[in-house]
Amino acid sequence: VGVDCCGWVTRCFYQIGSATVRGSRATIRPTNPDTSIYLISALLTMPSLPIVLYPDPILRRMSDPVESFSRELKDLVDAMFETMYTEKGIGLAAPQIGRSQRLIVVDTSNAAPAPIALVNPEIVAYSGTTEYEEGCLSVPGYRAKVTRHASVSIRAQSVTGEAFQIHADGLQAICLQHEIDHLNGVLFFDHLSPLKKNMFGRWWKKHGKESSNS
Numbered sequence: 001v002g003v004d005c006c007g008w009v010t011r012c013f014y015q016i017g018s019a020t021v022r023g024s025r026a027t028i029r030p031t032n033p034d035t036s037i038y039l040i041s042a043l044l045t046m047p048s049l050p051i052v053l054y055p056d057p058i059l060r061r062m063s064d065p066v067e068s069f070s071r072e073l074k075d076l077v078d079a080m081f082e083t084m085y086t087e088k089g090i091g092l093a094a095p096q097i098g099r100s101q102r103l104i105v106v107d108t109s110n111a112a113p114a115p116i117a118l119v120n121p122e123i124v125a126y127s128g129t130t131e132y133e134e135g136c137l138s139v140p141g142y143r144a145k146v147t148r149h150a151s152v153s154i155r156a157q158s159v160t161g162e163a164f165q166i167h168a169d170g171l172q173a174i175c176l177q178h179e180i181d182h183l184n185g186v187l188f189f190d191h192l193s194p195l196k197k198n199m200f201g202r203w204w205k206k207h208g209k210e211s212s213n214s
């Protein structure tokens with residue numbers, strides 16, 4: 001079994017498409033010496049935060065745009081990366097740690113850390129469709145095949161407020177769409193057919209409630 005992300009089975013990592021980033025320092029590549037400094041500082045100083053579980057109402061709220069690019073935002077991003085890696089996820093959205101802010105982190109690389117933080121992300125172009133079995137750290141134990149855009153272009157800001165655009169396909173595109181959905185109060189099972197939503201409802205009655213009582 002592969003890494004569990006904002007819950008995914010990630011055995012298909014070899015299918016990950018490449019992602020290019022223009023004009024931003026928000027995407028930190030493993031070859032960038034800043035990366036290791038960033039990660040080490042995150043690992044040493046930031047505690048892992050508890051994950052908010054469905055059906056907590058914050059997961060259904062429209063998150064607020066980030067307006068202040070402060071030290072606090074940087075600390076929050078560090079804590080989100082730490083939480084995501086601790087939970088063996090490949091993506092995390094701020095509402096999942098109880099913050100209703102338009103902020104996501106993703107790292108879909110299986111080879112080396114390739115963390116990306118996106119503040120106020122917005123899908124500006126997309127093409128194709130793809131299907132992938134998704135899960136979510138906020139809905140532990142449930143997985144379902146979801147159809148999404150195969151590739152996306154996303155406009156966002158870095159933690160220091162610089163605007164950039166990222167083009168993604170493969171697992172990274174799927175993960176980015178899943179996390180941006182969280183900022184709009186959308187969960188992955190919302191994309192299912194009515195029949196499969198019913199199946200989720202039955203699963204939830206049987207397995208979900210106990211896990212969300214904490």
Ligand SMILES: [Zn+2]
Binds near residue numbers: 007178
């Ligand atoms: Zn999720």
